[in-house]
Amino acid sequence: xxxxxxxxxxxxxxxxxxxxxxxxxxxxxxxxxxxxxxxxxxxxxxxxxxxxxxxxxxxxxxxxxxxxxxxxxxxxxxxxxxxxxxxxxxxxxxxxxxxxxxxxxxxxxxxxxxxxxxxxxxxxxxxxxxxxxxxxxxxxxxxxxxxxxxxxxxxxxxxxxxxxxxxxxxxxxxxxxxxxxxxxxxxxxxxxxxxxxxxxxxxxxxxxxxxxxxxxxxxxxxxxxxxxxxxxxxxxxxxxxxxxxxxxxxxxx
Numbered sequence: 001x002x003x004x005x006x007x008x009x010x011x012x013x014x015x016x017x018x019x020x021x022x023x024x025x026x027x028x029x030x031x032x033x034x035x036x037x038x039x040x041x042x043x044x045x046x047x048x049x050x051x052x053x054x055x056x057x058x059x060x061x062x063x064x065x066x067x068x069x070x071x072x073x074x075x076x077x078x079x080x081x082x083x084x085x086x087x088x089x090x091x092x093x094x095x096x097x098x099x100x101x102x103x104x105x106x107x108x109x110x111x112x113x114x115x116x117x118x119x120x121x122x123x124x125x126x127x128x129x130x131x132x133x134x135x136x137x138x139x140x141x142x143x144x145x146x147x148x149x150x151x152x153x154x155x156x157x158x159x160x161x162x163x164x165x166x167x168x169x170x171x172x173x174x175x176x177x178x179x180x181x182x183x184x185x186x187x188x189x190x191x192x193x194x195x196x197x198x199x200x201x202x203x204x205x206x207x208x209x210x211x212x213x214x215x216x217x218x219x220x221x222x223x224x225x226x227x228x229x230x231x232x233x234x235x236x237x238x239x240x241x242x243x244x245x246x247x248x249x250x251x252x253x
Contacts, residue, residue, distance in 0.1 A: 001102045001130070002072065006199065009181055012205060016092075016158075018063040023089070024029065029196050030234060032144075032165075032218075033050055033138075033144075033147075033165065033167065034129045035137070035191070035213075035214070036165060036167045036191070036244050036246060037167060038190050038246070039187040039190040039191050039229075039244050039246050040167055040169045040183065040187065040242060041188040041208045042167075042185070042186050042189070043185050043186060043187040043231075043242050044171055044183065044184050045170055045171050045240075045241075045242040046169050046170065046171075047138050047167050047168070047169040048137065048168050048169050048170060049135055049136060049137050049138060049167070049168050049169070050135070050136060050138050050141065050143050050146075050165070050166070050167050050168075051108055051133065051134065051135040051136075051143070051165075051166040052132075052133070052134050052146065052147050052150040052163060052165055052166075053121060053128065053131070053132070053133050053162070053163070053164045053166065054056060054131070054133075054151055054154035054161045054162065054164075054180030055129055055132070055161065055162055056091075056101040056129065056130045056154050056155060056157050056158070056160070056161045057087070057127065057129055058071075058114075058128035058129060058157045058159070059127070059129045059131060059158060059159070060128060061116060062116075062126070062232075063114075063128050065090060065092075065097060065099065065205070068090075068097065068098065068099040068114040069088070069090070069099045069114070069213050071099075071114040071130055071156060071157050071202060072100070072112045072130075073088075073101065073114070074097045074156040075083045075098040075101070075114075075130060075132055075154070075156045075157075076101045076103070076110070076113075076153070077103065077154055077200075078149055078152040079103075079110055079112070079132070079134065079149050079150070079153050080149060081101075081110070082183040083101050083228035084183045085103060085115070086101050086102055086103035086110075086237060087101070087102045087103070088100070088101050089190055094118070095117065095118050097115070097116045097120060098113055098114065098115035098116070098232045099113070099114045099115075100112070100113045100114075100250055101113075104109050107136060107137035107139075107140045107141065108134065108135070108136045108137075109121040109133075109134070109135045109136075110132075110133065110134050110135075111131075111132075111133045111134075112130070112131070112133075112153065113130075113131045113133075113136035114128075114129075114130050114157070115129055115130075115131065115223040117129070130154060130156065130157040130212070131154070132150050132153045132154045133162075134149075134150050134210040139168075139201045142193040146225065147165070150163065151163055153204075153237050158173075162216065163206040163216070163229065163244055164216070164245060164247060164248050164249075164250045165245060166228045166243060166244070166245035166250070167210070167243070167244045167245070168241065168242075169237035169241070169242050169244075170236070170239040170240060170242065171239065171240045171242070172239060172241060173238055173239070173240065174233050174235075174238065175231070175233065175240040176234070177200075180200070180205040180231050181198045181200070181205060181207075183231060184198055184205060184206075184207040184229050184231060185195070185198070185207070185243070187229055187242070187244060188209050188227060188229060189209055189229075191211050191213070191214065191227050191244075191246075192211035192212065192213045192214070193209030193210060193211045196208060196229070197209065202218075203232060204230055204231060204232035205230065205231050205232075206228070206230040206231075207227075207229045207230075208225050208227060208228050208229075209225070209226075210223070210225055210226055210227065211227055214226045214227065214246050216246065216247045217235055217247050218247050225247060225248065226242075226246050226250070227243075227245075227246055227247070228245045228246070228247065228248045228249045229242070229244050229245070230242070230249065231243070232244040
């Protein structure tokens, strides 16, 4: 699964998530798949895949390339993969240095990135992160076990990992656009966020909200968020895709 079948549904660039999530509540708990799946069912969709995104900020922003490689290898080992079972590559530019380890097969796609980022406004103010992304078909995955492995992998660099859980599902055929807000609100109500804010765009609809019943949250402006939903129709395969995440959609769908 090199790319989610719901590509281009929502741009949740990971680095921007990291910047915002810096003000998130402390904790390493992640929303359970069963809870989010209940919301997917309420939306009338069937879950296709689950993605766990986790990250840890490293204490040493001057970590060497060899150190980045060691972290990536250690994190992949926590996911259950040894040398030779994944691709490992280095890249660098004026803005970053990174080592990426990637594995795909058997209904699973795992990516570990150990990265040093140099902000354009102040190159000396570098920051380093260990990021773990694991996407898997729900029909062939023990999601609780995978979530635990992702948390352990992200914690390989020390510190406490933050985890976002994201489900992607679909309804067969086209759900008319005037029903999208109703569908999103129905899913949000199951999660305990009846007053979520819906935004309608030409190609998709999204809703964010907050539920005290879910563990993680982040603060954007003066609002707390831990529910992020999106919906989009794809004429390529005649499906209406639904994405349900907590606390945020971290990736491109």
